[in-house]
Structures are given as structure tokens and as C-alpha cells.
Amino acid sequence: MLGIGLIGGAAAGSWIAEDDEDSAARGFAAAVPVWHSVPVDTLFPPVVQGAGDGPGGADRTWTRIAVAPDSGCADAFDPLLWKVLADAGCRRLLRATYTDATQSYVTTVGLLFTRADPAGMSALATRFRTQHLAERPDLMPRPYAARNTPAAGFGDDQRATWTLSVRTDAPVVVYAVSGWADGRSVDTPQPAADAVRAGATTAQAQSGLGDEAQGLSGQIAQRLRRTVGSAATNATKRPS
Template identity: 65%
Template sequence: MPAHPGAAPDSAAPSSVPPRPTRRPVPPRPVGVPAEAPSETTRRLRPIPADPAPAPARERRHGSSTSSAPENATPVSPNPAFSWSTQSVPQRPVVTFGEPERYDESARPRSFGLRVRGRTVAVAACVVLGLGLIGGAVTGSWLIGDSGEAGERGAFAASGSLWHSVPVDQMFPPTVQGRGAGPGGADRIWTRIAVAPDSGCADAFDPLLRRALAPVGCQRLLRATYTDATQSYVTTVGLLFTKADAAAMRSLDARFTDERLDRRSDLMPRPYAAKGTVAAGFGDEQRASWTVSVLTDAPVVVYAVSGWADARTVDEPQPAAEAMRSGATNAPAQAGLGHEAKGLADRVERSLRKSVTSSTEQPS
């Protein structure tokens, strides 16, 4: 029977109205469009991966929107790099430095390479300058050595002409001080009593000594005779200016040293006996001691011969080197005549060297 219009519908009867869907229908996914991952609703920022891959551009076909993912889409596994729960290994960033920019005095930028090249050029210039200074120093030392040798040759040549350019009082001082020149280091004072005229060597030496000196020749002979403070002894000192060069003088010096010619009594120089003085009787028989010195830096032979002022004769003359030895007992040694000859010859030689130095010095 039909239902009453005011009666409630029977709950057991089936309803003709379709039930309301609980979910919105998902439109079908176009062919070729990949499924989208579920949208994130959190506001937290996701970490940026070290080298993220670019996301593919999504195609839009038939005007369909892909802003929301369909419920029936196949779920895609999340990328661990985008997950907060994944322990990602930190990666050290790669840092590269650009070339530093430099500035010059005008505050204009300048490349660092230019400065490096500038420093290289400066270092090279310093090396060249240093080598130049070293070469200059070596060259200067060579020049100094050459000038030194030239100076020695000049002094040697200049000393050969002193016999006519140096005053007598400078060559043979009127008084000669001999501090420590006597026996036992006693002082001596010699006074000049006569100067012989400059002459040749014909009668100044014994024949054997003249023969020994012949290789160097005889240019001029200067002589003077001195006496001591007590006028007990007389000594003749002589300067023989030769014609030889430095090599010949060295050869003669070597011969006198090797053959001991300066110690032979038959090679004694002769004295200068001046009349009217205490040396008037000073002859060949009165020679007691002597010394002969061949110079190698000047063409000069320096010698001296001593004896008693009372004209006594000497039977055994003794060279100065032996008469000055400690313990010598003969008469010339006991009287100190070896010291007289050697001491006076040394002082006259020093005076000669001073004259050579003065003559070769250049005015400043």
C-alpha cells in the first residue's frame, strides 16, 4: 500500500538518491606527464644540496593544471637530500681566489703580474750591479798591483840619481844618533869629520872586492868619515851607486849571501883618511871591522869600515857580524868596532831610504 504523505520514510527501503562522495574525483592524468610528489605544507626551509640537478620543465597540455597531485598517483620516493631525517654528509665548498688587484701611486689599478715582473727586473738589475761592483773591485786590485809594481820601479830608478840631487848633509848627516847601537844596547853618537869628493871606484876597493862588484858597475861613490863621542874610533861609511837594474842587484845580493863574500877579509872596503882630522892615520893596516850590504830595492851598495883613531894596526880584522856576537874575545869585538861599523852603516842606509821616499812622493 502506498505510504502516507506525512509518514517518515522507511529506513529500510533503498534510497534512489546516490550517496555524496567523500573525495573529489581526480581527473585523469594526461599521457606523458610524470606524477608529482606530494606538496609540502611546512614553512621550514629545505637545505640546498651541494650540486642540485635542475628540475625538468613540466609540460602543460590541453590547458590542464598540475598544481595539485591526484590521489591515485603512484607515490615517488623522496630524495634523501630533501629530507630532514636523512643524515647528509657535509661537503667542503670549493673556493677559488681571483688575482689580487694592485694599485700604483696614483690609485690606479695595476695587475699583480706587472708587479711580479717589475720585481724580477729589479732583482736582475741588482745582480748585474753587484757583478759590476765585484768586477770593478777585482779590476781595481789589479790596477793597484800594477801601480804598486810601477811605483817600485819608479823608486828604484829615482834612487839611482840621488847622488847628485840630495844635499850632502841629508845623505851624510853631520851628527848621527845611534840609540842602542853600541855593545849591550848602549847608545852611540857619531860626528862627521870629513866628506870625500864624489869619485869613481878605482882606488876605493881592494882588487878582489872591485872584481866582485864589477857585474853591477860603478856610477858614483860617496864617502864620509865619522868618529865617536870620545874620538877613540873612526869609521868610514860609503854609498856605491851602481849602473845595474833590480835583477842584477838581486843576483849580486844572492852571491854575497851564498858565498859569504861580506865576511872575507880580502874583500874589505878601504877607508877614507882625511888629513888634519883624527882619521888622518886611518889606512888599510888600521881596518879592524867592516860590513857590506847589497840593496835590492835601490841600485846602491852600502858599506862601512872601522878602526882605532890612534892609527894602531890590526892583525886579525873581523867582520861586523862576527865581532857583534856574544862571547867574541878578539880585540875588535872587545872594543865594539863591529857595532861601530854596523850601527853607522844602518843609520846612513835609513837616511838614504827616506830620501828615496821623499823624491818619489807625489804632491797631493
């Protein structure tokens, strides 16, 4: 099952159960330090199980093959995409690359921690939604290729499908980009949301690559949501 609001830009739902503005603010604030306060294995575990995340509801297992050094953002996105995201600022970018159980596919999943406040994230999500920016192949995230791994040849030309979500309840953009592990070039990348639609006949759809991007990004987003929710709950228990 996918995380809340992972497709098409703006997010619905929240990291924690909310009943007032204070709890929403606590949830947003709790997400800010996660990039440096949580172990990498918590956000990007060595093995990710995706129950029902494959084509037709099949189960998926992904193995982490590389973790990028935490870094800035400018070189991690197509120039036009970074131009849009730059308005929100880049506090830190975390990325990891995974492969499926058969090592047929590779997927880079990323968590961009922005410097935006809730109003800024809402404005960014609205722009993505109304202008359909998450569907444009000239606004794609770039993969993280690691030497001596199945993703060694995973470059810009190998990107086959992608998904990107702007959260409104946390200063985070969640994304994933997938391709074939054999290094084949792709002339026409396709948004994951289109590749998983019933009746889709593209190579991305028939191979299940859209499910790879959506499923893995959904699992990572769920882990982030649980981590932030726990941090926000703990914050309410501390004496003032």
C-alpha cells in the same frame, strides 16, 4: 836600530811601502839620481845619533870629520872586492868618515851607486849571500883618511871590522869600515856581524868596533831609505 838588510849581502824590505810592481820600479828609479840631487848633509849629516846602536844597547853619537870628493870606485875597494862589484858598474861613490864621541874610533861609511838594473842588483846580492863574500877579509872596502883629522892614519892596515850590504830595491851598495883612531895596525880584521855576536872575545868585539860599523852604516842607510821613499812618493803626485 839597524836599517833593513844591512848585514850579509842581500837586502830584505824596501825603500817605500810596496803593493805592486809599479811602486817597486818607482822606488828603484827614485834612488838613481840621489847621489847628485840630495845635499851631502842629508846623506852624511855632520852629527849622527845612534839610539841603542852601541854595545848592550848603549846610545852612540858620531861626528863627521871628512867628506870625500864624489869619485869613481876602483881605488876605494880591495882589488878582489872591486872585481866583484865592477859587474854592477860604478855610477858614483859617496864617502864620509866619522869619529865617535870620545875620538877613540874612526869609521868610513860609503854609498856606491851602481849602474845595474833590478835584475843585476838581485844577481849581485845573491852572489854575496851564497858565496859569503861580505865575510871575507880579502874583500874589504878601504877607508877614507883625511889629513889633520883623527882619521889621518886610517889606512888599509888599520882596518879592524867592516860591514857591506847589497840592496836589491835600489842600485846602491852600503858599507862601513872601522878602526882605532890611534892608528894601530890590525893583523886579523873581523866582519862586524861576528864582532857583535854574543860571547865574541876579539879586540873588535870587546871594544865595540863591530857596533861602530854596523850602527853607523845602519843610520846612513835609514837616511837614504827615507830620502828615496820621499822622492818616490813625490813622483807619484806629479801630473803625468
